Amino acid sequence: MSFTGFDNHIKEVLADRYEVLNLQGKGGMANVYRAIQIGLDREVAIKVIHPSLVNDEDTIKRFKLEAKSAAKLSHPNIITVYDVGEAGEIVYICLEFLDGTDLAHLIREQGRLRVDQLLTIMVPIASALAEIHDHSLIHRDIKSSNIFITKRGKPILLDFGIATFKESSSGTTLPGTVIGTPEYMSPEQANGRSVGPESDIYSLGIVMFQCLSGNVPFAGDSPISTLVKISQGIMPELDQQSLEIPQWLYDIVMKCLAKDPENRFRSANDLLNSLKAKKIVETAINPKGKTANYDAEILELNSKLNHSISIDERIEVLQGSAQTIREIYRLDEEIEYLTKIKKFQADLNKKYQDAKLTIEKSIDFLKTRSFDEVIHQSQNLGNNYSNIAFYNQYSSIYSLANRLKEIEELLPKLKSSENFQKSSENFIKVLFLISSSIEQIKNFDFVGKEDQQEILQNTLHYNDLFHEAIIEHIKNDKVENSEKKPIIHLLLETIKIQGEDLARNKELKDLLIDLNNQYVYKNNKLFRIAKPSDKEEQMDSKAVAKEPLKPLNFNQEFNDIINEEFLKQTAVKDFLSTPNSEIAEQTLNRIIYLFYSPKVKNNGYQILMKLGREMIDHHKKRYGKFEKFQLGEEVLGFDEINKEFDLDTAGAVKKWDTTIKEYLQKLKGQRDLISDEQLNTVLNQTSTKLLNQFKNYFAHTLLKEV
Numbered sequence: 001m002s003f004t005g006f007d008n009h010i011k012e013v014l015a016d017r018y019e020v021l022n023l024q025g026k027g028g029m030a031n032v033y034r035a036i037q038i039g040l041d042r043e044v045a046i047k048v049i050h051p052s053l054v055n056d057e058d059t060i061k062r063f064k065l066e067a068k069s070a071a072k073l074s075h076p077n078i079i080t081v082y083d084v085g086e087a088g089e090i091v092y093i094c095l096e097f098l099d100g101t102d103l104a105h106l107i108r109e110q111g112r113l114r115v116d117q118l119l120t121i122m123v124p125i126a127s128a129l130a131e132i133h134d135h136s137l138i139h140r141d142i143k144s145s146n147i148f149i150t151k152r153g154k155p156i157l158l159d160f161g162i163a164t165f166k167e168s169s170s171g172t173t174l175p176g177t178v179i180g181t182p183e184y185m186s187p188e189q190a191n192g193r194s195v196g197p198e199s200d201i202y203s204l205g206i207v208m209f210q211c212l213s214g215n216v217p218f219a220g221d222s223p224i225s226t227l228v229k230i231s232q233g234i235m236p237e238l239d240q241q242s243l244e245i246p247q248w249l250y251d252i253v254m255k256c257l258a259k260d261p262e263n264r265f266r267s268a269n270d271l272l273n274s275l276k277a278k279k280i281v282e283t284a285i286n287p288k289g290k291t292a293n294y295d296a297e298i299l300e301l302n303s304k305l306n307h308s309i310s311i312d313e314r315i316e317v318l319q320g321s322a323q324t325i326r327e328i329y330r331l332d333e334e335i336e337y338l339t340k341i342k343k344f345q346a347d348l349n350k351k352y353q354d355a356k357l358t359i360e361k362s363i364d365f366l367k368t369r370s371f372d373e374v375i376h377q378s379q380n381l382g383n384n385y386s387n388i389a390f391y392n393q394y395s396s397i398y399s400l401a402n403r404l405k406e407i408e409e410l411l412p413k414l415k416s417s418e419n420f421q422k423s424s425e426n427f428i429k430v431l432f433l434i435s436s437s438i439e440q441i442k443n444f445d446f447v448g449k450e451d452q453q454e455i456l457q458n459t460l461h462y463n464d465l466f467h468e469a470i471i472e473h474i475k476n477d478k479v480e481n482s483e484k485k486p487i488i489h490l491l492l493e494t495i496k497i498q499g500e501d502l503a504r505n506k507e508l509k510d511l512l513i514d515l516n517n518q519y520v521y522k523n524n525k526l527f528r529i530a531k532p533s534d535k536e537e538q539m540d541s542k543a544v545a546k547e548p549l550k551p552l553n554f555n556q557e558f559n560d561i562i563n564e565e566f567l568k569q570t571a572v573k574d575f576l577s578t579p580n581s582e583i584a585e586q587t588l589n590r591i592i593y594l595f596y597s598p599k600v601k602n603n604g605y606q607i608l609m610k611l612g613r614e615m616i617d618h619h620k621k622r623y624g625k626f627e628k629f630q631l632g633e634e635v636l637g638f639d640e641i642n643k644e645f646d647l648d649t650a651g652a653v654k655k656w657d658t659t660i661k662e663y664l665q666k667l668k669g670q671r672d673l674i675s676d677e678q679l680n681t682v683l684n685q686t687s688t689k690l691l692n693q694f695k696n697y698f699a700h701t702l703l704k705e706v
Contacts, residue, residue: 073131120153141159213243345493410430431508435498471515474515553630584676
């Protein structure tokens with residue numbers, strides 16, 4: 001942005017403290033400049049209050065409160081305040097300079113965020129909010145444009161310009177005054193009532209809603225109309241199916257957006273714990289409800305991964321997982337990674353078999369010769385050894401000396417690897433050299449036991465250094481996971497080939513598993529590797545192994561067919577995108593009824609039943625292995641099919657038709673509360689709720705054929 005006369009004036013007034021470089025942006029209360037702090041040579045942001053507001057005592061008070069509020073806080077995800085001051089008529093705050101973009105811009109650019117992107121941002125921001133509340137502060141202006149994402153991806157919470165202390169009902173403003181950004185206000189804030197931490201939690205819920213859908217739920221033609229919608233309107237529900245939002249995240253967002261503050265999370269820490277655990281943390285005020293989580297599916301998938309023998313089997317397990325789990329844990333990226341190293345591992349296995357054969361020949365040679373013969377033979381061999389890919393293998397003491405020398409040269413290289421393939425090769429090469437050396441030493445029958453033990457201890461010293469190098473590499477924050485994962489994965493595969501009884505490989509395996517669980521897949525239940533010594537993990541694995549056919553989760557089967565088949569049908573897409581004007585003309589109830597009624601041909605009902613029968617035909621063999629199925633919270637046997645819900649009978653068809661009409665009758669009573677602009681949103685919401693009710697009929701109709 002170009003400088004104005006006022007900007008040049010600021011540059012002159014602050015010249016003894018700061019070198020003002022350029023204008024970064026303009027806000028409603030202040031301008032922000034990029035500058036260098038003289039003496040410290042530190043890049044900073046200078047926030048200067050607009051000249052038109054310097055005589056406004058309330059504005060000045062709020063401006064200084066921002067500095068006071070933020071200065072009380074020390075958190076990696078809250079912007080740091082360096083200084084606050086006045087120079088003549090200039091009032092300013094000096095802040096850390098951030099390079100990147102705000103979340104609002106990121107949402108506009110991408111349309112909406114993936115679940116993993118949202119968690120990367122919201123977990124740190126919820127932590128920052130908890131820090132704010134712990135200091136008896138309420139932010140009061142949580143919004144996407146006040147969450148900044150640095151170029152390194154670090155989220156930072158900004159702008160404490162209207163923050164207030166908990167003990168003050170309305171900070172520096174008069175009771176009943178509304179301050180904040182309308183679209184993100186809680187109902188109590190919109191009504192000018194006093195606010196607590198729950199208000200910030202509501203605003204963060206709006207931000208999450210915006211991240212997932214691309215839009216804020218309430219937006220009017222003017223600030224007043226927006227506030228009216230917030231105060232009186234019906235919260236639009238997220239379109240869970242088409243947006244592929246996991247149930248646990250949907251529940252968390254909806255809990256944040258409860259109209260009554262007492263029904264929200266009671267603290268930012270509760271919200272933070274829920275986001276980390278991927279399920280709602282219940283409170284005394286909110287009794288436990290039917291909150292979906294994926295612990296059972298994750299446990300089963302984890303067990304299958306732990307029992308996978310090959311990369312192909314591991315890929316097959318990941319590809320067969322539920323769509324929601326694939327999204328949460330970014331399994332497509334994991335599959336891509338495994339495919340990438342598959343060829344590398346195939347080459348590695350071949351080289352190992354060749355090297356193993358050479359070692360066996362070497363050991364046989366040593367067992368049948370005397371010490372003098374070996375020395376004589378090694379001198380004759382000189383450097384004419386067999387060169388097999390990574391490894392130099394010899395059949396003498398001379399070979400052992402060279403192998404140990406190569407280990408010594410390789411160890412320092414483990415700390416600085418250019419790419420994952422090179423680093424993996426180096427680690428595996430050292431492991432093989434150490435293992436083969438020890439294997440060879442054990443067969444030195446022609447030397448005395450004391451000499452053999454001394455040689456063995458010297459070699460095991462390299463083994464210890466190798467373990468230390470692995471620990472240092474995996475714990476190093478500067479090393480990307482893309483470097484760490486293949487090292488652990490391929491070393492474990494190498495141990496599998498060599499056997500755990502060779503060269504302290506059991507000890508190394510335990511070390512690699514611990515590093516994988518603590519550093520590479522920290523807080524990730526899905527990719528944790530179970531150790532035989534870990535009784536709890538072992539019991540879990542055995543439990544899964546003993547009950548591989550737990551009840552068929554028909555809830556997931558139904559969700560999959562809706563997401564992957566039903567919502568992709570052209571007729572369904574057309575129905576769900578019906579213009580508001582057309583809905584108003586034909587009436588909302590009529591359009592919905594005609595689409596889901598069992599009496600209408602070629603409608604949504606008919607599409608669902610056709611897809612269901614195709615699903616049963618395709619999966620009948622798999623379904624037939626189960627003894628029971630789970631529907632909602634109930635577990636039923638296949639012999640417990642309820643004929644009242646069997647849509648192949650006239651009674652059930654009539655019952656479903658009545659269910660639709662009764663539901664739409666309730667909607668009719670709320671029609672006056674629904675504006676014409678909200679009709680399509682309500683149509684989508686109603687479709688979601690009807691589909692959830694239809695699941696019961698769907699299951700009892702189709703599963704009787706299994």
